[in-house]
Amino acid sequence: MVIIGILAAIAIPVFLGQRADAADARARANVREAALAVNVDYTEEGAAPVDIADLAGSGFQQSQPQVAMNAAGGPANADWCVITASDGGNSAIWYMTETDAAPVGAAAAPAAANCPAAPAP
Numbered sequence: 001m002v003i004i005g006i007l008a009a010i011a012i013p014v015f016l017g018q019r020a021d022a023a024d025a026r027a028r029a030n031v032r033e034a035a036l037a038v039n040v041d042y043t044e045e046g047a048a049p050v051d052i053a054d055l056a057g058s059g060f061q062q063s064q065p066q067v068a069m070n071a072a073g074g075p076a077n078a079d080w081c082v083i084t085a086s087d088g089g090n091s092a093i094w095y096m097t098e099t100d101a102a103p104v105g106a107a108a109a110p111a112a113a114n115c116p117a118a119p120a121p
């Protein structure tokens with residue numbers, strides 16, 4: 001019995017850490033996919049996408065956790081942000097702007113960026 005208790009004490013925190021990492025990976029992937037679709041939309045349409053539904057024609061399909069977006073400007077002066085909440089991850093939200101090379105994890109949306117509020121997970 002003692003051995004089972006020791007093994008459980010080791011395994012449970014590792015398992016919970018893996019769940020948080022998986023939630024973050026899912027949120028990062030959704031943000032990265034939406035950011036790619038925003039760039040495709042700017043290139044193909046020559047203007048900012050109006051809302052997240054506009055990205056469907058650029059290859060983005062909304063999934064869980066939901067992604068929100070703000071976009072303005074044209075291809076030469078694009079100003080956009082995609083953001084999502086991480087459902088149980090190590091970071092509360094993940095976002096990406098036109099200047100970020102990869103999704104950024106944070107406790108809250110950046111104040112300086114054109115980011116909307118993250119949708120609830």
